[in-house]
Each structure stands twice: as structure tokens, then as C-alpha cells.
Amino acid sequence: MKTLTRTDKVAYFFLILIFGLGIYYANTDLEYFDEFYTKEDGFAEYCTAFLLLCSSILLISRFIKLQExxxxxxxxxxxAIAFVFLFGAGEEISWGQRxxxxxxxxxxxxxxAQAETNLHNLVVDGKKVNKIIFSQLLTGILVxxxxxxxFLYRKFEGIRKLANLFAVPIVQWHQxxxxxxxxxxLLFMRSDRKWELYELAFGVIFFLIFLNPLNKSIYSK
Structure with missing residues (x-):
């Protein structure tokens, strides 16, 4: 496992603080947790959107620098990865609607479902797209x-070449x-609003992955 960078340490401390306070409020003041700490259009949601946007900008800047x-x-x-994260940032804040x-x-x-301009809350045949795609499918992709x-990247040369060929950043084990x-x-938070913190963790960790992946050589000339 590679040594943690200063950015890694700051980011992980941030997550420890955010999740620590989340567990505390979820078990001592659920109303505060739901209506302030993880509220719609609150710190967690905007921070997630900002980090997703930063990830997209980081990748686009590397494309511009290295495309030739x-x-x-x-x-x-x-x-493609930059677009996915740009799309995620827009969806997170309903494309700036509110x-x-x-x-x-x-x-x-x-x-x-919320009468908002986004795709993840659409209801199709009585089922929320968010549950089908952005929860079940995303869970499988994350695993x-x-x-x-x-594991496969470390073990098989063919997988290494394929990932590097398509500029897919590979996760370090600490991530x-x-x-x-x-x-x-999340098991220690008894509120459905806890998923806002999970999305924030997603934003933080994926920014770290893109910033310093195992195969960082894909971002060199």
C-alpha cells in the first residue's frame, strides 16, 4: 500500500469528522440530523456536487494537457468518465434549479418524485429510476x-493494459x-437522510482516486 499523501490525510480526517458528527446527531438529535445536518440543499449535498464537478474538471484538464x-x-x-461525473454533479443539485x-x-x-428537473428521481411504471439504476446498478458497479x-489489475497483464488503454484510474487499497x-x-445512523453523507464520501474518495490512482502513469506523456 502506497504512503498516504497530505491530501489523502486531510480528506480522510474530513470524512472522520463528518461521519463522526453524523453518528452523534443521528442518535442524539434526529430532527437536527434530518433538517439541518443532511438537509436538502445543505452542506453535504452542495459539497458532493462540488467534488463531483472537481473530479470532472480534473479529468478534462488532463485531457487538454495530454491529448496530443x-x-x-x-x-x-x-x-467518458469526465462526462459521468459532470452529469452526477448536475443531477445532485437538479442542474441548479433550486x-x-x-x-x-x-x-x-x-x-x-420530487417534481424536480433531474433524471434520478423520475418515476417509470411506478418505480423510481433512482432505486433501479442509481442504487442497485451503482452498487454493483462500485463493488x-x-x-x-x-485485484484483477494487479494480477493480470491483460487487465492492466486494457485499463491503461482506456484511461481508467485504478483504486489504491487505502481508498x-x-x-x-x-x-x-452508515449502520450507526438511523435515518434515511444518511445517504447524503454516503454520497459525500463518494465524492471525496473518487476525487482522491482520480487525483492519485494506482496507475497514475496513465496521466503522463
Missing amino acids: FKKNLWKLGIL IFNIESTQFFKENN IYLIIAP TIAFLICTGL
């Missing part, structure tokens, strides 16, 4: 990416461990 030295599949991979006080169109009023992929710890800490 890289193959097309590398460009495709890094831009910030700029923009009214939803009739379609979203009728088909969105593969955070646990299985790092995987941090995510698993955050997942476990």
Missing part, C-alpha cells in the same frame, strides 16, 4: 470497481478501505 500524446481510446475513456429558482416543466412535475478491479469503512458507519 495519447491514443483515441485513452481520449474516449477519460472524456439555486436559480427555475420552475420544472410539466413533464418533470408529472413524472418526477466491481473498488474491490474486484484493483477501497476508506469507502468500506464509510459504508459500515
Whole structure:
């Protein structure tokens, strides 16, 4: 396991503080936890959106800097990941709808669980897209990416070449461990609003992954 950078240490301390306070408030003052600490349009939500945006900007800046030295599949991979995180940042704050006080169109009023302009709260045939795609599917992707992929990358040359070819950053084990710890800490919060903190952990850890992956050489000339 590589030595933690100063950024890693600051980020993990931040998560320890955030989750520590979350556990405390969730068990001592549930109203404060739900209506202030993890409230809609609150610190956790905006911080998550900001970190997702930072991840996207980081990848785009690397694309701009290195595109003339890289193959097309590398460009495709890094831009695809950057787009996913840009999309995630927009969805997190409903594309600035509440910030700029923009009214939803009739379609979203009728088909969105919160009548907001976003896709993850859409309701299709009585089922929320968020539950089907952004929960179940995302859980599977996270297990593969955070646990299985790092192992395969270390063991098989073909997997290493494929990941590097498409500019896929590979997780360091301390990043995987941090995510698993955050997942476990959710058990100590008795509120559905706890998922706001989990999304914040996602934003923090994935920014660290993109900043300093195991295969950081994919970001060199």
C-alpha cells in the first residue's frame, strides 16, 4: 500500500469528522440530523456536487494537457468518465434549479418524485429510476470497481493494459478501505437522510482516486 499523501490525510480526517458528527446527531438529535445536518440543499449535498464537478474538471484538464500524446481510446475513456461525473454533479443539485429558482416543466412535475428537473428521481411504471439504476446498478458497479478491479489489475497483464488503454484510474487499497469503512458507519445512523453523507464520501474518495490512482502513469506523456 502506497504512503498516504497530505491530501489523502486531510480528506480522510474530513470524512472522520463528518461521519463522526453524523453518528452523534443521528442518535442524539434526529430532527437536527434530518433538517439541518443532511438537509436538502445543505452542506453535504452542495459539497458532493462540488467534488463531483472537481473530479470532472480534473479529468478534462488532463485531457487538454495530454491529448496530443495519447491514443483515441485513452481520449474516449477519460472524456467518458469526465462526462459521468459532470452529469452526477448536475443531477445532485437538479442542474441548479433550486439555486436559480427555475420552475420544472410539466413533464418533470408529472413524472418526477420530487417534481424536480433531474433524471434520478423520475418515476417509470411506478418505480423510481433512482432505486433501479442509481442504487442497485451503482452498487454493483462500485463493488466491481473498488474491490474486484484493483485485484484483477494487479494480477493480470491483460487487465492492466486494457485499463491503461482506456484511461481508467485504478483504486489504491487505502481508498477501497476508506469507502468500506464509510459504508459500515452508515449502520450507526438511523435515518434515511444518511445517504447524503454516503454520497459525500463518494465524492471525496473518487476525487482522491482520480487525483492519485494506482496507475497514475496513465496521466503522463
